[in-house]
Each structure stands twice: as structure tokens, then as C-alpha cells.
Amino acid sequence: MRVEFKPEGIHLPSIDLWLDPRVPVPAAWLSHAHSDHARGLHETAIATAITGRLYRHRWPLPANRTQHLLTLNPGQSMEWRGATLTARQAAHILGAAQLEIVYEGECLVYTGDIKRRTPICGWETQPIPCDHLIIESTFGLPIYQFLEAAEAQTRIANFARECLAAGQTPIFQGYGLGRGQEIAHTLALHQIPCQIHHSIAALIPYFEAEGYTFPTESASGAILVTPGQEEKVPIPPAKRKTALVSGWAALDNARARSNADVLIPYSDHADFSELLTLIAESNPAQIDIVHGYAAPLAHILRQRGYNAREARL
Numbered sequence: 001m002r003v004e005f006k007p008e009g010i011h012l013p014s015i016d017l018w019l020d021p022r023v024p025v026p027a028a029w030l031s032h033a034h035s036d037h038a039r040g041l042h043e044t045a046i047a048t049a050i051t052g053r054l055y056r057h058r059w060p061l062p063a064n065r066t067q068h069l070l071t072l073n074p075g076q077s078m079e080w081r082g083a084t085l086t087a088r089q090a091a092h093i094l095g096a097a098q099l100e101i102v103y104e105g106e107c108l109v110y111t112g113d114i115k116r117r118t119p120i121c122g123w124e125t126q127p128i129p130c131d132h133l134i135i136e137s138t139f140g141l142p143i144y145q146f147l148e149a150a151e152a153q154t155r156i157a158n159f160a161r162e163c164l165a166a167g168q169t170p171i172f173q174g175y176g177l178g179r180g181q182e183i184a185h186t187l188a189l190h191q192i193p194c195q196i197h198h199s200i201a202a203l204i205p206y207f208e209a210e211g212y213t214f215p216t217e218s219a220s221g222a223i224l225v226t227p228g229q230e231e232k233v234p235i236p237p238a239k240r241k242t243a244l245v246s247g248w249a250a251l252d253n254a255r256a257r258s259n260a261d262v263l264i265p266y267s268d269h270a271d272f273s274e275l276l277t278l279i280a281e282s283n284p285a286q287i288d289i290v291h292g293y294a295a296p297l298a299h300i301l302r303q304r305g306y307n308a309r310e311a312r313l
């Protein structure tokens, strides 16, 4: 199946479907609700129910507009212009899914953003054998190695407890959708109270609807903010410590870049070994790699015998 990689996004001209387009299009698959993937008011948008709700929160429908927002949950299929579309679970953020497209006997899989390890919040990845794989490579170099969720959660809780026991305020940097709620949920599991920045707190109800718990608010507990906001917390440097929970925390220089005292390398993307696992499980005849370290990862995969190439958007 022909695939066009354009600045506007990934286009499948045979069935006129766009994958995570950056501009409004007639028909789009939204792999998850991060704003670099789900953006703009497409005429038709297809997504899981959770992604649809998060997308609607971030892209409200103006009163004078209509939109077909179609739900395709993991395991469900729909016919689309001669193709069969099936959503498959993806570990990334809550509601994330891969899209399996079967057209004229060929199976194409678009992973969207994905990891192979179990996430703190969200689904496990379902590996999909396919002919053609389009996969991301945000952290597609061997230097990136991340923690299992359970180890990350232990480090998050221990950092908070040790700070509080020493009379310091633990501050966490987490993104507005995904990491922020995962840190907050972890603090709740360990009964550590927390003040949560409004940009993270605003999306918590969508996680609560899926059964995740969140900490009680307390001025004497931890503080959870989005990156950059930690500078604005009115606590003197001697009375606070900051943890960066991120894939970038796998690199030592992330410490200087983020002003973090503690680095916890946990990500909602795959590290290098997870990417190799995912690709081996899919065993595709053709691999297109988007985002991040696409060129070096494609080179490494070709050395391992795969038909892989960098796909520039």
C-alpha cells in the first residue's frame, strides 16, 4: 500500500486516510491525544473512545461546526474505502492505540507513539505481525534504557518520602497529559499528598473514569508541575528538591538541562531494546521510521537484516 510522508502528516492515498495529521483533513486516524498527534478539526476523526474524549477536551467543537468523531476501540474493526481498519492496544498514554490496516491482502500497522513495557496508566501494547510497519523512534539509540514501571514507581515514592523526612519539598516535573497523571497516581498509591498544577489536574477526571486514583491535596506534601513551572514554585532552593521523570533522564546531561536533583528514566516511549522487541514481534517486510532518531535506527536495523528506512515528515 502506498504511503506518503508529508509535512502535514502520513497519508494513505489509496483509502484517503491520514494518520495523526498536523492540519485539518477530510479523514484522520488519531493514535492518541497528545497535541502533536491529535490536533485540528478534521471532517472525520477516528480514535478510541478515551482518545476521542481527550481530543474533544482539547479541541472543543465550535457551535457552528460539525464533525464525525468515530469510535474504534482496541479489537474493533471497521470497513473504510475498501480497507479493514482494526484498532490495537498501544502502551503510551491513556487511550493510545495502533492502527492495523488490511488492504488488498497486505497488512500495514501504524504504531503511533508506543512503548513495549507496561505503563503506569494505560494499556499494554499488543504486538501485531504485519507486512509493513510504520513505527516511531523518539528514543531509538542504544544509549536510551528505561526503567520498568514498578521500579520507576518505587523511585518516585522513595524520592518523595526522603525529601519530606528531611524537611524538604519534593517537586516533580511531569507533562500535562500522561506523565503528570502517572506520577500523581503513583503518589496516591503510596499515600503521599500532593499539590498538582492545573494543567495536569484538568485531565485527571478522564483517568478517574478509567479507575485510577489520585492524591489528596495538601500544602505539606509533594508538588507536581509541568516542566519549567518548577522555577516558579515559591520555596527557597535549600528547602526543595526536584525530580525529572522522563526518557531524557536516561542521559546524564539531562540533569543540567532540567535543573533536576534526581533523574528517573521512565518514559511513555520505547527505549532502544523495546523498539527492537516490537520490531521482532511484528517481523515486517518493510519498516518506515518516523520521529527522533529515525536515520540511525534505520541504519542499525538494516545491519540486522531488516528492510528499514527513515521516513521524513
Ligand SMILES: [Zn+2]
Pocket: 032, 034, 037, 092, 113
Ligand atoms: Zn505521544
